[in-house]
Amino acid sequence: MSQAVTAPPPPRIGRLSIAALGVLALALGTLQSVVEPAIPLLQGELGVTPDEGALIGNTLLITGAVLTPVAGKLGDRYGGKRVLIRLMAVVAAGGLLAGVAPNLPVLLLGQVLQGAMVGALPLSFILVRKHLSAGESQVAIGVVIALFTGGGMVGTLIAGPIAELLSWHWMFALPTVVIIATTMAVARLMPHDPPAESDSGIDWPGVLLLSGTLLTFMLGLVTVTNGSLPPLAVGAVAVAVAALGTGWVAVERRALSPMVDLRMLAKPAMWHACVLTFVITVTAGMVIFLLPQLFAISGDGYGFGASTTDIGLFLLPGAVAGALSDSVGGVAARRFGPRAVVVVGAVVTAATLTALAAQHTAPWHLVLAKVLTAFAAGVGTTALLAGTATAVETKDIGIATSLLVVTRVIGVALGAQLGGAILGAGGDPVTGLPAESAFVTGFAVAGLVAALSLFVVRVTKLHVTKLRVTNKGVGA
Structure with a gap:
């Protein structure tokens, strides 16, 4: 009598x-x-304009946006530990390159490579889930997320x-040294996880x-905004963007395993959430860029x-508020509904930025504005994420949340670039310095963009109300 051969359970991992x-x-x-x-x-060290300076942070975000839907697939296919170590090698190369960058193009290349760090979190989740029980995994994942958030505050303070x-080069070099050391520790301490069989490939053309x-x-x-291109070249850039974007859509619609399943956007609940997330994060991106500039000038x-x-100290309360907002957003969405949370956040953000455009004569004006807008943006986007995850079918949660995360990153990047422009x-x-009127315009435009989300909420109100009734009817 033959017995079925079962695979041995994966080894457990310890606290180290x-x-x-x-x-x-x-x-x-x-x-x-x-x-x-x-x-x-x-900007001062490299001799670049504000709109060029906005690219320094945006290039990392762009890499993160395109890798977000791919990192988990790579980990499942080739093993979480294996992919994590290779991604960290890319991040380390980017950090060291930024640490020795003599000019803006080299620094931007370093930031592009550093953007691979976005894959660390989903890959870490894969590892702890394979080697721990469900309850223990939740605790471990919470620890990893909390430390990543805490790292954001540390970076704000130590920059x-x-x-x-020392010099600005060491801002990138020192954390990179720690990343290299801890990656070696992970390689030594973490057992290998077997890759999972999958019939779906990685959508590299889409990436x-x-x-x-x-x-x-x-x-x-x-x-375009700094006036360095003739009209014909501006048209060529627009055509290139349109051609690349059209090609991406065509590839995603035909791919067997697309990086972003665009069919999800045909669902009203999904594209409503994406539009609102985009509007909220464009505003947040503008604030993220404009406030340090006004502090410094x-x-x-x-x-x-x-x-x-000093700028790091001024921004720290906003970083704390943003971290707290992620935990509050889900609770608020469950209690009051995503719509109410977004409306309140939009009103607070629009009023704050309108007031800031009129009155920005003391540092505390900017600090308070940062706290209020960061908290409102974090609560709003988290509420939309939580609301969407409960509105779609269980099998579509991963696709839906990936779409919103990508939208969130693109919105912040575009907002920062608009602020720089x-x-x-x-x-x-x-003097070559931004005039005060430019800051007033920036804050006013950001406030108008925030108010735009109220219009979006109004337009989509009927459908979302119907969606909730339907969900209640099926016991959701």
């Missing part, structure tokens, strides 16, 4: 392995966040002291086309001439 993943997440969060308070410094005591579309659009926005009657260290276009012809 979880600690190594946690410290790696902390270092990655630090490396990701050192740029925000240091952008004014980097200034490192740049001022390349989306990357090319976003990068071409961002670079085109910079060159020392104009005639405006600005504060703050150092990178406004400052670049509003430069003083004598």
